[in-house]
Amino acid sequence: MLKLLEPTKENLQKMKAGLAELKVSPTPYDIGQTETLIKYMENDFDGYLEDWQQKRESQQPDGKVPSTTLFLFDDDKFIGFYNIRHYLNDFLKIRGGHIAYQIIPSERGKGYVKQGLKLVLNWCHNQLGLDEVMLSCNAENHASDRAMTSVMNEVGGHRDPDLKLDSHIERRVWIKTQNERE
Numbered sequence: 001m002l003k004l005l006e007p008t009k010e011n012l013q014k015m016k017a018g019l020a021e022l023k024v025s026p027t028p029y030d031i032g033q034t035e036t037l038i039k040y041m042e043n044d045f046d047g048y049l050e051d052w053q054q055k056r057e058s059q060q061p062d063g064k065v066p067s068t069t070l071f072l073f074d075d076d077k078f079i080g081f082y083n084i085r086h087y088l089n090d091f092l093k094i095r096g097g098h099i100a101y102q103i104i105p106s107e108r109g110k111g112y113v114k115q116g117l118k119l120v121l122n123w124c125h126n127q128l129g130l131d132e133v134m135l136s137c138n139a140e141n142h143a144s145d146r147a148m149t150s151v152m153n154e155v156g157g158h159r160d161p162d163l164k165l166d167s168h169i170e171r172r173v174w175i176k177t178q179n180e181r182e
């Protein structure tokens, strides 16, 4: 059964192999949390738990808004993680949005990010009181674009016009946190 978990020493232990996969197979689209996790995972679970809590509670010195990282497990198997920004600042409105995601390489292409995203939408509604959330990606990141578009089509939402940035086109969608079609 799929579930979203907060980090504990016990489940961090179960993520080691998945994070090792991410370390050896990076993509240009890997999210920032990946590097943080890999850094702490080598030997400092306590450091990670402290960092996780601190990022959740307050705005960061570099202006990043409070965020929560949640981990997707299928029963006992680590699948990936979601970084949820509690609100949007000017930067996130253009690129980044409320939710970023990362699935470990050996579990990609199995529909996991979409299933997990629906759990995250519920969490955003229940924990943050958000009725809709923004997601964005480089238009050339086809897996991410298709994932967010599929979930938007399934649960309701709309697409904002693409933005032409210096290096690429950024695609942006808004997704309802409650399924309109249920």
Ligand SMILES: CC(C)(COP(=O)(O)OP(=O)(O)OC[C@H]1O[C@@H](n2cnc3c(N)ncnc32)[C@H](O)[C@@H]1OP(=O)(O)O)[C@@H](O)C(=O)NCCC(=O)NCCS
Residues within 6 Å of the ligand: 027, 029, 030, 031, 100, 101, 102, 103, 104, 107, 108, 109, 110, 111, 112, 113, 114, 115, 136, 137, 138, 141, 142, 143, 144, 146, 147, 150
């Ligand atoms: C993007 C990512 C999260 C997708 O996760 P996933 O669990 O493999 O995605 P899913 O299996 O749920 O598939 C999502 C959609 O993408 C499609 N897809 C999957 N892999 C694809 C690929 N390599 N190329 C094109 N489309 C692909 C699927 O067919 C599906 O489309 P559909 O809904 O129209 O059927 C994963 O590839 C990943 O972690 N990439 C690296 C990090 C990243 O890009 N994060 C997003 C930053 S914006």
